[in-house]
Amino acid sequence: MSVTANHKTLRPLLVTTIILGVFVAAFLMYIKPSTSMIYELAKSKVSTVQVIQPNSTVVLVWLWPFGKTFDLSVCSSHFKIEGCVITADRSLYSKSHGVIIHHHDISANLSNLPRTQRPPFQKWIWMNMESPTHSPKHPGIGNLFNLTLNYRRDADIALPYGSIIAAETKNFVPPTKDKLICWFVSNWNQDHERVKYYDELKNHVEIHAYGNAFGSHISDEDYFSTMGSCKFYLAFENSIHKDYMTEKLYNPLSVGTVPVVLGPPRKNYENFVPGNAFIHVDDFSSPKELAEYLLLLDQNMAIYLQYFEWRRHFEARKTYFWAELTCRACDYLKRQKVYQAFNSLDNWYWGQ
Ligand SMILES: *[C@@H]1O[C@H](CO)[C@@H](O)[C@H](O)[C@H]1NC(C)=O
Numbered sequence: 001m002s003v004t005a006n007h008k009t010l011r012p013l014l015v016t017t018i019i020l021g022v023f024v025a026a027f028l029m030y031i032k033p034s035t036s037m038i039y040e041l042a043k044s045k046v047s048t049v050q051v052i053q054p055n056s057t058v059v060l061v062w063l064w065p066f067g068k069t070f071d072l073s074v075c076s077s078h079f080k081i082e083g084c085v086i087t088a089d090r091s092l093y094s095k096s097h098g099v100i101i102h103h104h105d106i107s108a109n110l111s112n113l114p115r116t117q118r119p120p121f122q123k124w125i126w127m128n129m130e131s132p133t134h135s136p137k138h139p140g141i142g143n144l145f146n147l148t149l150n151y152r153r154d155a156d157i158a159l160p161y162g163s164i165i166a167a168e169t170k171n172f173v174p175p176t177k178d179k180l181i182c183w184f185v186s187n188w189n190q191d192h193e194r195v196k197y198y199d200e201l202k203n204h205v206e207i208h209a210y211g212n213a214f215g216s217h218i219s220d221e222d223y224f225s226t227m228g229s230c231k232f233y234l235a236f237e238n239s240i241h242k243d244y245m246t247e248k249l250y251n252p253l254s255v256g257t258v259p260v261v262l263g264p265p266r267k268n269y270e271n272f273v274p275g276n277a278f279i280h281v282d283d284f285s286s287p288k289e290l291a292e293y294l295l296l297l298d299q300n301m302a303i304y305l306q307y308f309e310w311r312r313h314f315e316a317r318k319t320y321f322w323a324e325l326t327c328r329a330c331d332y333l334k335r336q337k338v339y340q341a342f343n344s345l346d347n348w349y350w351g352q
């Protein structure tokens with residue numbers, strides 16, 4: 001009797017919990033891609049079978065990045081990198097030349113790292129595209145890896161979130177604009193430098209802010225067209241670190257909107273992007289002064305269009321997550337056969 005009674009009381013609770021769980025999961029999945037919009041390849045329906053030849057370079061994706069699967073068989077078709085077999089099949093561990101381990105998915109006690117003896121030819125690749133501020137520091141990973149795959153220029157496999165590549169465009173015309181300044185934000189945190197800057201800036205000029213914090217969600221389909229309809233986009237990074245320039249920079253550059261950047265110093269941006277392609281908040285002594293300049297450009301099309309001069313000779317290309325990263329890692333392994341160990345990951349990434 002009591003068992004039945006327990007069941008009766010437990011069932012609705014269980015059902016509620018499951019429904020709630022599904023909602024929370026759906027919500028999380030829903031907000032993650034649409035608010036950051038990193039560049040991903042459409043998953044092909046039929047994955048082509050990858051045959052391991054004697055001359056293949058095998059790269060094992062040990063943990064799906066943030067739990068998300070992606071197409072593993074695109075190195076040749078999309079990036080013209082031949083001879084790579086990218087796999088998530090752990091039974092190929094002992095044959096793998098490289099094992100890619102995504103930092104954020106490593107459990108704090110390191111229990112989900114490979115346990116079996118590492119083959120002598122195998123290199124472990126530490127993959128991380130988040131900044132140090134947003135990367136948990138796990139004790140014990142400092143001298144496990146052979147290679148780093150990161151946005152930083154001094155990583156072994158250095159892959160920024162995008163790049164500016166040579167291309168001849170006779171007459172680039174930015175899309176039609178009906179808004180001056182836009183900002184899409186996913187993580188609202190009062191303490192952020194970017195939020196403080198925004199709070200001050202919006203006192204002097206209207207900003208179209210989108211995101212859950214503003215009660216105006218923007219869908220994936222509208223993401224780039226909305227961005228393109230703004231003269232300026234606030235490319236404010238979530239933390240300030242050398243070389244840390246994300247899709248927040250490359251998305252507006254690729255759609256034809258001028259990024260107003262908040263991040264590392266202008267000189268650092270200029271290592272990656274032409275100096276006349278963006279506006280840096282540090283170019284101005286205050287948010288008020290920046291607002292005045294943006295309002296001035298709103299009235300002066302000729303000066304505004306100078307921010308697209310670079311498009312005569314270049315275009316912005318975004319890096320594909322995660323497929324491209326793993327293919328480039330394979331390409332690196334193919335070309336670099338030397339012994340390499342990296343014994344100071346902690347210090348390199350998180351500093352003293
Ligand atoms: C590997 O070998 C196969 C056949 O033996 C050949 O067709 C292919 O071009 C080779 N690939 C590379 C990357 O050398």
Ligand SMILES: *[C@@H]1O[C@H](CO)[C@@H](O)[C@H](O)[C@H]1NC(C)=O
Pocket residue numbers: 107108109110111
């Ligand atoms: C390590 O942490 C995971 C959860 O992150 C847990 O499931 C597992 O039991 C822990 N393993 C050990 C050996 O402590």
Ligand SMILES: *[C@@H]1O[C@H](CO)[C@@H](O)[C@H](O)[C@H]1NC(C)=O
Pocket residue numbers: 120121122123124143144145146338339340341342343
């Ligand atoms: C990779 O790094 C580990 C840890 O430092 C080292 O034991 C191993 O020999 C290295 N392997 C290669 C192929 O470089």
